[in-house]
Amino acid sequence: MLDRAAHDALVAAVGSENVISDPVQLRSYECDGLTGFRQTPSLVVLPRSTEDVAQAVRACHRHWLPFVARGAGTGLSGGAMPVADGVVISLQRMREIVHIDPVDRRAVLQPGVTNLDITKAAAAHGLYYAPDPSSQQVCTIGGNVAENSGGAHCLKYGFTTNHVLSMTVVLPDGEVVTLGEDTDEQLGPDLRGVVIGSEGTLGIVCDITVRLLRVPETVRTLLAEFPSVTAAGDVVSDLVAAGIIPAAVEMMDNLAIQAAEKAVGAGYTLTTPAALVVELDGPASECEAQFDQVRTICERHGCTRLHIAETAAERAKIWKGRKAAFAAVGRISPDYIVQDGVVPRTRLAEVLSRIEDMGRDAGLRVANVFHAGDGNLHPLVLFDDDAGELERAEQLSTDIAELCVELGGSLSGEHGIGTDKACSMPRMFGEADLSTMDSVRAAFDLRRLCNPGKLLPTPRLCGEKPGRYRPHPLEEAGVIERL
Amino acid sequence: MTDSSFDATNPPSRELLNDCVHCGFCLPTCPTYQLWGEEMDSPRGRIYLMDLAERGEIELEGAFTEHIDACLGCMACVTSCPSGVQYDRLLEATRPQVERNVPRARSDRWFRNGIFALFPYRRRLRAAAIGGALYQKLRLPALAERVLPPRLRAAQALMPQVRLRSAFASLPRRVRAEGEPRRRVALLSGCVQDVFFHEVNTATQRVLAAEGCEVLTPRDQGCCGALGLHAGREPHARERAKQTIATFEKLPVDNIVVNVAGCGSSMKEYGHLLADDPEWTDRAEAFSAKVRDITELLAELEPRAERHRIDAKVAYHDACHLGHAQGIREQPRSVLRTVPGVDLVDLPDAEICCGSAGIYNMVNPEPAEELGERKARNVQAVSPDLLVTANPGCLLQLRRYLDNVPMLHPVQLLDASIQGRRPTEAPMTE
Ligand SMILES: Cc1cc2nc3c(=O)[nH]c(=O)nc-3n(C[C@H](O)[C@H](O)[C@H](O)COP(=O)(O)OP(=O)(O)OC[C@H]3O[C@@H](n4cnc5c(N)ncnc54)[C@H](O)[C@@H]3O)c2cc1C
Numbered sequence A: 001m002l003d004r005a006a007h008d009a010l011v012a013a014v015g016s017e018n019v020i021s022d023p024v025q026l027r028s029y030e031c032d033g034l035t036g037f038r039q040t041p042s043l044v045v046l047p048r049s050t051e052d053v054a055q056a057v058r059a060c061h062r063h064w065l066p067f068v069a070r071g072a073g074t075g076l077s078g079g080a081m082p083v084a085d086g087v088v089i090s091l092q093r094m095r096e097i098v099h100i101d102p103v104d105r106r107a108v109l110q111p112g113v114t115n116l117d118i119t120k121a122a123a124a125h126g127l128y129y130a131p132d133p134s135s136q137q138v139c140t141i142g143g144n145v146a147e148n149s150g151g152a153h154c155l156k157y158g159f160t161t162n163h164v165l166s167m168t169v170v171l172p173d174g175e176v177v178t179l180g181e182d183t184d185e186q187l188g189p190d191l192r193g194v195v196i197g198s199e200g201t202l203g204i205v206c207d208i209t210v211r212l213l214r215v216p217e218t219v220r221t222l223l224a225e226f227p228s229v230t231a232a233g234d235v236v237s238d239l240v241a242a243g244i245i246p247a248a249v250e251m252m253d254n255l256a257i258q259a260a261e262k263a264v265g266a267g268y269t270l271t272t273p274a275a276l277v278v279e280l281d282g283p284a285s286e287c288e289a290q291f292d293q294v295r296t297i298c299e300r301h302g303c304t305r306l307h308i309a310e311t312a313a314e315r316a317k318i319w320k321g322r323k324a325a326f327a328a329v330g331r332i333s334p335d336y337i338v339q340d341g342v343v344p345r346t347r348l349a350e351v352l353s354r355i356e357d358m359g360r361d362a363g364l365r366v367a368n369v370f371h372a373g374d375g376n377l378h379p380l381v382l383f384d385d386d387a388g389e390l391e392r393a394e395q396l397s398t399d400i401a402e403l404c405v406e407l408g409g410s411l412s413g414e415h416g417i418g419t420d421k422a423c424s425m426p427r428m429f430g431e432a433d434l435s436t437m438d439s440v441r442a443a444f445d446l447r448r449l450c451n452p453g454k455l456l457p458t459p460r461l462c463g464e465k466p467g468r469y470r471p472h473p474l475e476e477a478g479v480i481e482r483l
Numbered sequence B: 001m002t003d004s005s006f007d008a009t010n011p012p013s014r015e016l017l018n019d020c021v022h023c024g025f026c027l028p029t030c031p032t033y034q035l036w037g038e039e040m041d042s043p044r045g046r047i048y049l050m051d052l053a054e055r056g057e058i059e060l061e062g063a064f065t066e067h068i069d070a071c072l073g074c075m076a077c078v079t080s081c082p083s084g085v086q087y088d089r090l091l092e093a094t095r096p097q098v099e100r101n102v103p104r105a106r107s108d109r110w111f112r113n114g115i116f117a118l119f120p121y122r123r124r125l126r127a128a129a130i131g132g133a134l135y136q137k138l139r140l141p142a143l144a145e146r147v148l149p150p151r152l153r154a155a156q157a158l159m160p161q162v163r164l165r166s167a168f169a170s171l172p173r174r175v176r177a178e179g180e181p182r183r184r185v186a187l188l189s190g191c192v193q194d195v196f197f198h199e200v201n202t203a204t205q206r207v208l209a210a211e212g213c214e215v216l217t218p219r220d221q222g223c224c225g226a227l228g229l230h231a232g233r234e235p236h237a238r239e240r241a242k243q244t245i246a247t248f249e250k251l252p253v254d255n256i257v258v259n260v261a262g263c264g265s266s267m268k269e270y271g272h273l274l275a276d277d278p279e280w281t282d283r284a285e286a287f288s289a290k291v292r293d294i295t296e297l298l299a300e301l302e303p304r305a306e307r308h309r310i311d312a313k314v315a316y317h318d319a320c321h322l323g324h325a326q327g328i329r330e331q332p333r334s335v336l337r338t339v340p341g342v343d344l345v346d347l348p349d350a351e352i353c354c355g356s357a358g359i360y361n362m363v364n365p366e367p368a369e370e371l372g373e374r375k376a377r378n379v380q381a382v383s384p385d386l387l388v389t390a391n392p393g394c395l396l397q398l399r400r401y402l403d404n405v406p407m408l409h410p411v412q413l414l415d416a417s418i419q420g421r422r423p424t425e426a427p428m429t430e
């Protein structure tokens, strides 16, 4: 429970009609897209302007209240999970597209605007916003900035950080600053870049200026099916070796295909072991020439069916299957965990067969959907909570992420560390790295009120000896400390 | 484990609740989430609260009831959910629980009872229509606007311009097919439809006949129970369903045709509604299997009657109970496209409800009004000559906000085309 003074200060900051304090209502904010982690907040505030956000953060700072920003709550790493006795600052009443500048090709957005709405609004000018997470119809640009989200087309176009020019940020003590410049050249240390991907730990992002791109002249999309995941993986390597940079290369295995077909009937063959979606875009002549190369490479690796989208509707259908795949797994399993890891592209086949073995040992099914071009895997661990499989599933999921690190990759490609993987961070980073990150955090948030317990491991969360963590020599010498 | 807060009669089932994976894909098309941006007024939040109630962690009374009441039952979330969560079933199971177990404030109870004492009865609706006509003659609406509380004001503003003659006209019991008969069908004439939109029923009969269908319209039919079903008044809905089945199953017809989206969606659900009543299950299933929306039936038939040209830009509004609840989106469009000259346009944010939603705009007037205004703005944005939609509730709701766009049921447009007259002109009758 909040003490009276803190409660009143927050009500004064945003107005009582923008505060939720009913205990039942508060429970609906317990978790984000990762439902395994839950915590009821003490209060939820829904500011309507940057000034409201700043007032709310100042109130939290004054009363030493931890707070967590929340966009659409689609995050998959427990980043928007509330903290005990803390406040949730929901950005869902800041959903305005402030400005679109078709000449300079940029848009200014409030943080609660959905990713897809940016593209919808830009479409009238022949423009679009490039990063396209599968959750684009619902996730917010604020959440995208916090997670440095990516999507299928990030292989060619880059992640959120490559498309955000500047942003207004309410720092954890309530100060309002603008980071970045509205030009391509960023002067000085890139603080904008530090905040992007910091998972809501360095402040609350308000107005965001993004770059818009011109809709490509031509887009060619094909769906190719293969007798094995390995064959599909080899196609990806060969494409890259041939110097082709497709706009997207996505792979799905059989379980994922079954789920997607059940949900949207996108026309994939139900029994095929693996499918690739390859998309090329750019000037027509270049696209056509490369498209032929792609076909040849697919055929060389024993492609069993090649379907080329002839119309925009067919293309949309192929993508619908791919984009619905995550959420559609709900159709073939009562519960699932979406994992997110990266491996070097050359080790795709290896990681998949290891995952298969691990799944078998744990007695659980694992479906795979991934951005094959980046080596970004999304293994989906299927389980049944009511059958008591949650713990086993969580363990398997964590083991898979750590396997990625072991194979020379990363714990996360785009979903972030959040609550979920904070304790795995020492697998990937040494003490020096972690303590440097912690110092950066302290520079922004000395009181450690802004989304505490996320991203970086803490002994309280991870046990006395989190992962392989060993105290840093400076820590032993008492020069630095970690909370 | 604590006991469920629901009683033992058909509570929302654990399996259906488990289907929701909390991904949030349903948020953007939920009208209440669009308005307020609050988790507990989103489909995901409502399911979460149902889940907590099922686990006995929260009470039904209080916030839970408030957020279930605030749901429009528009089923946009069913369309947008990639995991196939059956929110329609969940809501249908939850609302009767609320009606049975949560005492309502006295004024709320009276108001709801009042609606159900009036709407499902054609005779009483007609009496109200006389009252309504008088009321409009005496220019009372302007006065009411000033003195009535919001709910009553909303109810009065929804009163359509009543033509007494059509409110009292009755439909011919049998209309012969023109030319070689292709099907024999029975028509549900509806209660609101028949009193306030009688011309839609007569147009339906003419179009069906022109397309080679013999149309039987039984006089002894009553309300199909849709309004009650969607409001959680389950005993009422079951009673009406049985009556309706009994009336129609006697008729030797291929299909039962309905031109009200809300009625059609509940008639297709009779099998589910009466699943636990052995005497009725099979009869209900057989009945439901025959039910077709008028546009669905027309799309099944190769056009036969000649269509005359109507040069007009026509905006089609998907009624939630047709699009989201029955998945009927393509059929009305393809039927309208059979009319030469019609330039069919879609509305921006087409998937968002207009706020009508059964009795919603009477019991929750404020959000309904905001949604009505939004829809009206989206209609204006495409500047159509005509607005076409297949539900009388939507027509009543949108009329309040759009006085410069003529509105029709799709079958009325088709009727005008077959008769070769302007769609806003009165139809020719024998
Ligand atoms: C089915 C499904 C598919 C997905 N596919 C993808 C994908 O392809 N690629 C991908 O990258 N992600 C994907 N995600 C994950 C998720 O959608 C992204 O991480 C997204 O960016 C989160 O946005 P959100 O608005 O839901 O943020 P939330 O979940 O609400 O929050 C995420 C984090 O951002 C912080 N945050 C939110 N808003 C702000 C703000 N204004 N300022 C500061 N911090 C803030 C929160 O504190 C939290 O730490 C998927 C999720 C689901 C459920």
Ligand code: SF4
Pocket: B029, B030, B031, B032, B033, B042, B043, B046, B070, B071, B072, B073, B074, B075, B076, B077, B078, B087
């Ligand atoms: S039925 Fe409509 S109002 Fe109710 S939760 Fe679903 S989308 Fe929202």
Ligand code: SF4
Pocket: A327, A330, B019, B020, B021, B022, B023, B024, B025, B026, B027, B043, B044, B047, B077, B080, B081, B082, B083, B084, B085
């Ligand atoms: S109802 Fe469907 S779309 Fe909505 S959160 Fe649940 S699973 Fe996702």
